Amino acid sequence: MGKLQDKVAIVTGASSGIGLAIAKALGREGAAVVLAGRTQGPMEEAANEISSNSGRAAVHKVDVRDEQQMRKLVDDAVNEFGKLDVMVNNAGVNPFDNVLEGDVQKWRETLETNVIGLALGCREAYRVMQGKGGHIVNITSVAARYAEPDGPMYAASKHAAGALTESLRVALLGKNIRITAVMPGAVATSIVRNMPEEQLFAIGRMFGVDPEQAGLKPGEQLPQEILDRVATAAKNMVLRPEDVAEAVLYAVSQPETVHLNEIMVRPAQPLQMPGMNLPA
Numbered sequence: 680m681g682k683l684q685d686k687v688a689i690v691t692g693a694s695s696g697i698g699l700a701i702a703k704a705l706g707r708e709g710a711a712v713v714l715a716g717r718t719q720g721p722m723e724e725a726a727n728e729i730s731s732n733s734g735r736a737a738v739h740k741v742d743v744r745d746e747q748q749m750r751k752l753v754d755d756a757v758n759e760f761g762k763l764d765v766m767v768n769n770a771g772v773n774p775f776d777n778v779l780e781g782d783v784q785k786w787r788e789t790l791e792t793n794v795i796g797l798a799l800g801c802r803e804a805y806r807v808m809q810g811k812g813g814h815i816v817n818i819t820s821v822a823a824r825y826a827e828p829d830g831p832m833y834a835a836s837k838h839a840a841g842a843l844t845e846s847l848r849v850a851l852l853g854k855n856i857r858i859t860a861v862m863p864g865a866v867a868t869s870i871v872r873n874m875p876e877e878q879l880f881a882i883g884r885m886f887g888v889d890p891e892q893a894g895l896k897p898g899e900q901l902p903q904e905i906l907d908r909v910a911t912a913a914k915n916m917v918l919r920p921e922d923v924a925e926a927v928l929y930a931v932s933q934p935e936t937v938h939l940n941e942i943m944v945r946p947a948q949p950l951q952m953p954g955m956n957l958p959a
């Protein structure tokens with residue numbers, strides 16, 4: 680019997696990377712999982728995988744920045760599976776915008792996704808968890824703690840997400856709703872797709888990938904085999920999405936008397952990249 684048998688979970692940003700790994704991990708442990716995001720194909724595949732392993736899963740097309748869609752997501756999950764026990768607010772973007780020469784549209788998208796989208800997830804989960812209990816997990820970042828000279832708005836959004844999570848922890852005391860910030864370091868995912876081309880290609884080359892041959896294209900999801908190659912070649916300098924999923928699973932499968940507020944999960948060695956200032 681899985682650790683989350685009879686639980687119901689929503690995971691936002693479940694179409695790739697960390698969110699996809701979290702959805703699969705929760706499903707593997709017996710939770711009914713609602714995968715929420717904008718790109719349906721990979722979520723359908725993961726839902727089929729969960730269902731074929733005798734689990735329960737559903738897919739909802741959602742933009743986390745949209746208040747009505749977030750409300751409907753949570754209502755539909757409760758209508759379909761009877762309740763909501765775990766809400767994982769994972770959807771996020773990194774514009775790799777340095778602000779000093781930056782683009783205000785990218786700043787707005789970053790704050791609306793990483794902060795407002797996450798806040799909507801917290802609010803809507805609370806609406807159906809109050810009086811019943813539950814667990815909210817917010818995927819922030821090590822960038823919630825440090826300065827990022829190459830990504831000030833991303834760092835600002837993650838500091839905000841961290842402050843929001845800690846403030847809600849206090850607001851939720853005594854309400855039987857736990858809230859956890861999971862703060863990953865570098866993870867091999869497609870989040871790097873919005874990097875300037877020369878940086879994206881430099882990372883590829885650094886880990887033995889020929890960018891042109893591999894079909895690396897700025898703004899587009901990276902093929903899974905490239906992510907796997909980077910994760911293998913980078914050895915202990917990057918995490919795999921499954922490593923973060925394990926941390927989420929650990930947080931949400933604690934006994935009711937235990938509240939893990941924050942988990943920072945980093946690769947064993949700091950990622951060093953030429954021309955980039957990354958937090959150690």
Ligand SMILES: NC(=O)c1ccc[n+]([C@@H]2O[C@H](COP(=O)([O-])OP(=O)(O)OC[C@H]3O[C@@H](n4cnc5c(N)ncnc54)[C@H](OP(=O)(O)O)[C@@H]3O)[C@@H](O)[C@H]2O)c1
Pocket residue numbers: 691692693694695696697698715716717718741742743744769770771772773792796818819820821862863864865866867868869870871
């Ligand atoms: N990778 C890292 O090194 C790292 C480190 C620390 C923290 N994180 C955080 O981990 C989370 C997941 O990122 P990842 O690394 O797994 O990157 P990813 O593979 O790019 O996944 C991001 C997910 O968020 C979804 N998303 C983005 N905007 C959305 C929106 N408006 N509405 C709904 N879904 C949206 C994306 O799907 P669609 O575009 O299809 O909607 C995708 O499923 C993010 O919050 C990120 O900041 C990542």
